[in-house]
Amino acid sequence: MSGFKRVLIILASVATVLALAVGGGALWLYSGAKVSTVGRGDFRNELAVPPLAESTVTADGTRVFDLRMQAGETEFQDGQKTPTWGFNGSYLGPTLRAERGEKVQVRVRNTLAEASNVHWHGMHLPATMDGGPQRMIAPGTTWSPSWKITQPAATLWYHPHPMGETEDHVQRGLAGMFILDDTASRALALPDTYGVNDLPVIVQDTKFDGARFVHAHGLTRTVGFLGDRTMVNGTLDPYKEVGDERVRLRLLNASTARTYDFGFDDSREFSLIGTDGGLLEKAAATDRIQLSPGERAEIVVRVRPGERTVLRSYPLDIGQDFYNQRFNGGDDTFDILELRAKKQLRRSPALPTALGKPEVPDGSHAVRGRSFDLALPGINGHKMNMGRVDETVTRGTTEIWTIRNNNGMPHNFHIHGLQFTVLSVNGREPRPALRGAKDTVFLPSGTTVKLAMRFDGPADPDTPYMYHCHLLSHEDQGMMGQFVVVEKGRKAGRPAATHTHQGH
Missing domain, CATH: 2.60.40.420 (Cupredoxins -  blue copper proteins)
Structure with a gap:
C-alpha cells in the first residue's frame, strides 16, 4: 500500500471518528435536554401564600399602598440561603387588592443598590403611571403613581421593566399579584376566600x-x-x-x-x-x-x-x-x-351559568389596521429606541392589529395600558382560552393573530405605552416598540429617552 493511500485511510478514519463523536455529542445533548420532574418531588413544603398588602385610605378616598424594593436572602432549600430581591420582603411581593371605582396610589421606594422600576401589567392607567422602561426609580428614591381603577375584576400583576435588564430583575424575585374586584364579581357564587379556596x-x-x-x-x-x-x-x-x-x-x-x-x-x-x-x-x-x-x-x-x-x-x-x-x-x-x-x-355551590361580559371591542368599529412582524432583535425590523415613537393612535378609537411570527422561534405579544380581543389565530376562531379579555398572547413560529383594541386614553403625546415580546430575554434584546395616544388630529410629541425618578 502506498504512503498516499495510507494517509487517505488515516484521514478517512479520523473523519469517521470525529463524525461519530459529533453525532454522539449531539445525541447526548438532545437526550439530556428533556426535563421531567414527575415523581421526583415529594411535595414536602407547604405553599406560601403572599400576604395581602396593607393599605390606608386618605381623606379624599385614595387607597394607598407601600412597596419597598429590597435585597435579601431566601431559604428555598434547607440550610441554603439564596441572594434574592423582593417587595416588602426577601422574595416576591404582597398581593395588592383594590376595587373598581377606587383611586389608588402606590408609593414604591427603591432600597436596592441600582435603579429599577415597576410596571402594572394588565392595568388600564395613564402612560405616566404605567412604569415602562422610560420611568426608572433611582436607588434611595420613591415613585408614587396614582390612578383610578376603571376596569372589571381581574387577576393582574406587577414586575420591573428596566431596559435590557427585565429578565434579571424578575428572576431575582421582583414580582407580585394585583387583584381587582368589582360589585358584579362579588355577587357571583365563586370561591372567594383569599388563601383558602x-x-x-x-x-x-x-x-x-x-x-x-x-x-x-x-x-x-x-x-x-x-x-x-x-x-x-x-x-x-x-x-x-x-x-x-x-x-x-x-x-x-x-x-x-x-x-x-x-x-x-x-x-x-x-x-x-x-x-x-x-x-x-x-x-x-x-x-x-x-x-x-x-x-x-x-x-x-x-x-x-x-x-x-x-x-x-x-x-x-x-x-x-x-x-x-x-x-x-x-x-x-x-x-x-x-x-x-x-x-x-x-360544600361549594355550583358555578354560575353566567359570569360577566368582557369589556373589549369586537373589531366591528375599527378605524384602521396595523401590522407587526416579530423577528429578533426587533419588531418590524426595528430594535427598541426610547427616543422614537413607533405608532400614534387616536384616543377613543378601535383598531385591528395583525401580529405575525415567522421567526423560527416562539414569541408572544403584550400591549400596555389596555385589554384586547383575539379575533383569529391563523384565520380561525380562537380556542376558548383566548376568547376573553387579553393583554398577552402566545405566537409559536408560523402564527398570525388578529387583535381588536380600543384606546380609551388618556391622551398624552409625549409619554408612550409599550408593546413587546414578553419572553424577557427577547424584550431585553430590543423586541419592543412604543405608541402614544393623542386626541384626534394631533401628532406625537418627543418622548424623553429615559426618565430616572430622583424624588424623595
Whole structure:
C-alpha cells in the first residue's frame, strides 16, 4: 500500500471518528435536554401564600399602598440561603387588592443598590403611571403613581421593566399579584376566600447551583432562560391542603421564557372562568390551559374528600422542529403543585351559568389596521429606541392589529395600558382560552393573530405605552416598540429617552 493511500485511510478514519463523536455529542445533548420532574418531588413544603398588602385610605378616598424594593436572602432549600430581591420582603411581593371605582396610589421606594422600576401589567392607567422602561426609580428614591381603577375584576400583576435588564430583575424575585374586584364579581357564587379556596399560583421555573440561582441561558436556548424545576409563590415542591369542594386557582406564568400547558395528573376537567383581563361570559370546561410568560388564567377545580391531585405542566407544541422543540422546553413536564383535600370538605355551590361580559371591542368599529412582524432583535425590523415613537393612535378609537411570527422561534405579544380581543389565530376562531379579555398572547413560529383594541386614553403625546415580546430575554434584546395616544388630529410629541425618578 502506498504512503498516499495510507494517509487517505488515516484521514478517512479520523473523519469517521470525529463524525461519530459529533453525532454522539449531539445525541447526548438532545437526550439530556428533556426535563421531567414527575415523581421526583415529594411535595414536602407547604405553599406560601403572599400576604395581602396593607393599605390606608386618605381623606379624599385614595387607597394607598407601600412597596419597598429590597435585597435579601431566601431559604428555598434547607440550610441554603439564596441572594434574592423582593417587595416588602426577601422574595416576591404582597398581593395588592383594590376595587373598581377606587383611586389608588402606590408609593414604591427603591432600597436596592441600582435603579429599577415597576410596571402594572394588565392595568388600564395613564402612560405616566404605567412604569415602562422610560420611568426608572433611582436607588434611595420613591415613585408614587396614582390612578383610578376603571376596569372589571381581574387577576393582574406587577414586575420591573428596566431596559435590557427585565429578565434579571424578575428572576431575582421582583414580582407580585394585583387583584381587582368589582360589585358584579362579588355577587357571583365563586370561591372567594383569599388563601383558602381562592389561591394565587405564581409559577416560575428556576435552577440552582448550590444556594445560588443560575441565570445562564445555555447555547441552545433561543427563547431565553429555562430552569430544571419549578416553584409556586417562591415555594419548591409545594402542597396546599384545601377544605372546600371547589378551589379557585389564579394562575400566573411569571417565568421569563417558559410556556406551560397546565392540567392535572389524572387529566380531570376543570372550569376556566377568567383570562388576563377578567371573567369570561361563561365557564369553559377543559383539561388543559396554556400560558406563556405574563399570561394569567383563573380556573376552578373540584376535589373529592381525602384525595390528592397534582397540577402539572405537560409538553406542548411551540411551533419548532423536533430539535428546537426539545431545546426550548416544548418536551418538558413539571409537577407544579399538589392539592390535598381534607377528609371532610365544605360544600361549594355550583358555578354560575353566567359570569360577566368582557369589556373589549369586537373589531366591528375599527378605524384602521396595523401590522407587526416579530423577528429578533426587533419588531418590524426595528430594535427598541426610547427616543422614537413607533405608532400614534387616536384616543377613543378601535383598531385591528395583525401580529405575525415567522421567526423560527416562539414569541408572544403584550400591549400596555389596555385589554384586547383575539379575533383569529391563523384565520380561525380562537380556542376558548383566548376568547376573553387579553393583554398577552402566545405566537409559536408560523402564527398570525388578529387583535381588536380600543384606546380609551388618556391622551398624552409625549409619554408612550409599550408593546413587546414578553419572553424577557427577547424584550431585553430590543423586541419592543412604543405608541402614544393623542386626541384626534394631533401628532406625537418627543418622548424623553429615559426618565430616572430622583424624588424623595
